[in-house]
Amino acid sequence: MFDWRWDFVWEILPLLAWATLNTLLAAGIGYLIALVLGLVLALAQRTPYYLLTWAVREAVEFIRSTPLVLQIFFVFYVFPQFG
Numbered sequence: 001m002f003d004w005r006w007d008f009v010w011e012i013l014p015l016l017a018w019a020t021l022n023t024l025l026a027a028g029i030g031y032l033i034a035l036v037l038g039l040v041l042a043l044a045q046r047t048p049y050y051l052l053t054w055a056v057r058e059a060v061e062f063i064r065s066t067p068l069v070l071q072i073f074f075v076f077y078v079f080p081q082f083g
Contacts, residue, residue, distance in 0.1 A: 041059075041060055
């Protein structure tokens with residue numbers, strides 16, 4: 001039978017609280033980066049320059065239509081080979 005150890009729980013509780021704070025901080029920073037980048041790309045799509053509008057629209061559609069796992073694979077394994 002499993003024996004619950006409260007002394008271990010109280011020992012690691014500060015570490016878990018610190019990890020929770022770091023997770024919330026990382027999520028908040030990621031949200032802010034996505035917000036700024038999304039706003040820049042949305043404004044770039046609304047410019048009167050057709051070439052810029054087309055390029056941004058195609059890049060956004062490519063990112064939206066590929067799975068996130070594939071994007072992560074490219075970022076970590078393919079892009080470093082290009083320097």
